[in-house]
Amino acid sequence: MDRQSRYQRHSLIDWFSQATVRDARICVVGAGAVGNEVLKCLALLGAGSIDVYDFDRIEVHNLTRSVLFRVTDIGRNKAECAAARVRDLDPNVVITAYTGNILRDLDLASFSKYSAVICCVDNFEARLRLNLICKLWQIDLINTGVDSRNAVVDVFPFSQQSAQSVACYECTLPPSVYQRLSQRYSCGGLKRAAFVEKRIPTTVITASLAGSLAASKALRLGPGGALRSDRIFLDSISGISRPSELPVRVDCPVCSQFPAPFRKRPVRDLQAELARLRAEKGNSDITLPESLILSFQCKKCDAGEGHDAPLFWRASEHDSGLANCRACGAEGAVEIQITDRLPLDTLTKSGVRSLPLPFALAASETGTDVLVLEKESECD
Amino acid sequence: MTDVKFIIRTADQTRKAEVEMQRSSIGADIVQAAVDNWALPSDTDYALVNVTTGRSLVPTEMLDENFVQAGDVLEVQPVLVAGHA
Known part of the structure; x- marks a missing residue:
């Protein structure tokens, strides 16, 4: 099917640029609940190039929140399976699956090509690392998070020339996060062998809210673009949405240690x-x-x-x-x-x-x- | 140091109170007071947002007049970390 026919309805939207969407090079880290929704949206919108990273394998309990996975996919790698389904949705989309741990196997030479990184992981450690890399490489970072009721999407426009005044993810974190991380790790970074990770239940409702908004932010849909970091907090039950500006924190562990320019x-x-x-x-x-x-x-x-x-x-x-x-x-x-x-x-x-x-x-x-x-x- | 009177509530709006605190108080103090007084789950992290101005409050930031005015509504929001499994 030719592109013009496929995206004909998009062309009727005066603020929608199919060319901009086609030229986007998006990195999606995590192909779980939110990652599925992000990839679904990127595929249907006609995003040009997507790299998806996930080392995890599909389990039966993932199926209630993952629109791209089927019963027959249990045991498959999440990134590979999601990439195959994205190709089914739109063969025009160029998508590559990476099955290693992005934090261990990261290819920084190719990292620079991304127009945005969407973080769909479930732990603070990965978020902290992606935040640091995106800040240093001046690539826009979209962070997502969900629980059973709420969804949150943070936009960190590190590509902006005024990146010095752009808050990073760590600017926003309360001290309790670092205390919690120190409980998980003993001296200097060794995981505690007996530590049991808390599991937070979620549904596809919050995952889809976070995923669709994150895809929109990463593609910079609509007029204007983010010049400052901000957060949108969505309550899936009341329908209330709370946008807020994220200010730069003077004593931020990242921004104070690595002030731009570098x-x-x-x-x-x-x-x-x-x-x-x-x-x-x-x-x-x-x-x-x-x-x-x-x-x-x-x-x-x-x-x-x-x-x-x-x-x-x-x-x-x-x-x-x-x-x-x-x-x-x-x-x-x-x-x-x-x-x-x-x-x-x-x-x-x-x-x-x-x-x-x-x-x-x-x-x-x-x-x-x-x-x-x-x-x-x-x-x- | 002067005091400031404001409204504090949880994100689901099931808990709400008018409080008066010293401007030397920091965001983390307010969150901790909310967790303690309302018995919010202690295994969750929380952020503080001034929903009147649409600005998040930095945990180490004092309740400066530039950030919190009398009558403002501050919301305690959970820091959401799930999304993969």
């Missing part, structure tokens, strides 16, 4: 770049986007690793069980060195050729010059 510098040779930074900035710290395990050692039997050369293991891939010694069996006896900041001297002396992270940040003393180091493979 420079991105692709790095092909990490060692050479670290040496150059060492010469330019002295032994200042490199900030990492997440914690790394440098070493561990048992206080009882001295067994351990990483003392000769730092391990650089991602803390998010380990849990507090690491504190139990695998050599002598002593519980809680292992001391673990974890950090999210590393002195340049540590990195240059360790001879590190690569970090297991998509980027790192080096801030000058003025705090206004942040360098983003991309992995070699992402420079091509």
